[in-house]
Amino acid sequence: SYELTQPPSVSVSPGQTASITCSGDKLGDKYACWYQQKPGQSPMLVIHQDNKRPSGIPERFSASNSGNTATLTISGTQAMDEADYYCQAWDSSTVVFGGGTKLTVL
Amino acid sequence: QLQLQGSGPGLVKPSETLSLTCSVSGASITSSSFYWGLIRQPPGKGLEWIGSIYYNGNTNYNPSLKSRATMSVDTSRKEFSLKLRSVTAADTAVYYCVRHIVGEEGVDWFDPWGQGTLVTVSS
Numbered sequence: 001s002y003e004l005t006q007p008p009s010v011s012v013s014p015g016q017t018a019s020i021t022c023s024g025d026k027l028g029d030k031y032a033c034w035y036q037q038k039p040g041q042s043p044m045l046v047i048h049q050d051n052k053r054p055s056g057i058p059e060r061f062s063a064s065n066s067g068n069t070a071t072l073t074i075s076g077t078q079a080m081d082e083a084d085y086y087c088q089a090w091d092s093s094t095v096v097f098g099g100g101t102k103l104t105v106l
Numbered sequence: 107q108l109q110l111q112g113s114g115p116g117l118v119k120p121s122e123t124l125s126l127t128c129s130v131s132g133a134s135i136t137s138s139s140f141y142w143g144l145i146r147q148p149p150g151k152g153l154e155w156i157g158s159i160y161y162n163g164n165t166n167y168n169p170s171l172k173s174r175a176t177m178s179v180d181t182s183r184k185e186f187s188l189k190l191r192s193v194t195a196a197d198t199a200v201y202y203c204v205r206h207i208v209g210e211e212g213v214d215w216f217d218p219w220g221q222g223t224l225v226t227v228s229s
Contacts, residue, residue, distance in 0.1 A: 001169065033215040035153075042202060042222050043153065048215040086153055090214045093166055095143075095155035 002091035004098035011104045018074040020101045022087030025068060030089045032070035034063060037100075038083045046085075047072060079105050108133040110203040110220035118197075118227050124190040126223060128203030135184045136161040141206035142179065142186045143216060146199040154199075158206045159186055193227045200224050 004024045012018035035043040046057050050065040060075045082105045087098040114126040143158035157167035159177040179186040203220035
């Protein structure tokens with residue numbers, strides 16, 4: 001079965017750029033999306049179709065997908081961006097999630 | 107604005123069947139552009155897709171749960187449902203109702219997510 005691998009944790013200083021990776025076999029040939037989940041809340045879509053931001057998502061959130069890796073980038077990271085982030089893709093009629101990355105802003 | 111509300115027993119005994127219903131408001135459940143899905147999250151763990159259903163009843167399931175899961179849809183009541191048989195403690199999780207946007211060539215994403223329903227499996 002298809003697997004997506006994320007680092008368990010990433011740390012970033014306020015105002016700096018955070019990068020969260022998601023790796024999978026030929027992931028670049030698929031579409032990746034990203035979700036943000038803050039403690040006690042439901043996940044929220046922040047990126048779909050590799051690099052498209054839904055309405056209301058700040059421009060500091062961007063993403064790319066090429067080769068075996070999709071990357072979520074948060075520019076000028078703010079304290080409010082501290083959350084768990086999950087990547088997701090579709091493979092062989094099955095939805096696959098990455099294990100999630102805890103982003104700490106310190 | 108689309109809202110998804112899950113409902114069901116918060117406590118289910120081991121070996122019994124977990125039943126969950128998701129109500130859709132603010133949008134048509136029969137839209138040709140969307141599926142309707144269920145995703146779960148065990149306490150402190152990651153996300154697991156259970157399955158998705160189209161308004162005509164077509165379904166896709168996570169292979170790991172396919173033998174125990176059945177989803178159905180009631181368009182007149184604007185609801186879709188899950189039955190998960192033979193539950194164990196490992197099925198304890200927050201269950202999210204979601205709209206599943208599915209396009210061509212593997213395009214898909216989930217938006218929005220309901221608030222989540224905690225289901226505990228315990229005797």
